[in-house]
Amino acid sequence: MRTPKDRIRQAVSFEVIGLVLVIPLASWAFDLPVSDTGVLGLIGASLATGWNYAFNLLFDHGLKRWRGTTRKTFRMRLVHAISFETGLMLAFLPIVAWWLEVGLAEALVMDLSFVLFYLVYAFVFTWAYDTIFPDPDASPSQAHRDSTASLSSSR
16 A cells, blocks of 8 residues: 555645646636646645545555455556546536536536546546556555465455
């Protein structure tokens, strides 16, 4: 499992890189001032940072319990990204409507655009992060040792 320090590094780097990308893209896509998308981005990043830490911790504990390892398959990465973004979207929707002074329908379109961006970004980022900073518990050899040990103990 990842250490708290590693989880914080992961969450903060995810948000900082995401903001550098999404603020100018959202400003351009919605024809809004960078100041509006910037503040909205900072609010969203603050919300997402806490969610990121908690969600990844719970997800990894679930994987460890279910599969015996935190190693993520392609399919698990898809489940991870979709679940993370769905939860965040539900929390962020009323904030988008309030900050931009738009109705929920218009805010939903904007929020879905953020979700689509971050869905792809989350998938790519976590894959890159796991490659650059591998979780020792997720190594294929560790997963093999764990499954072999559990087979031996069940005999």
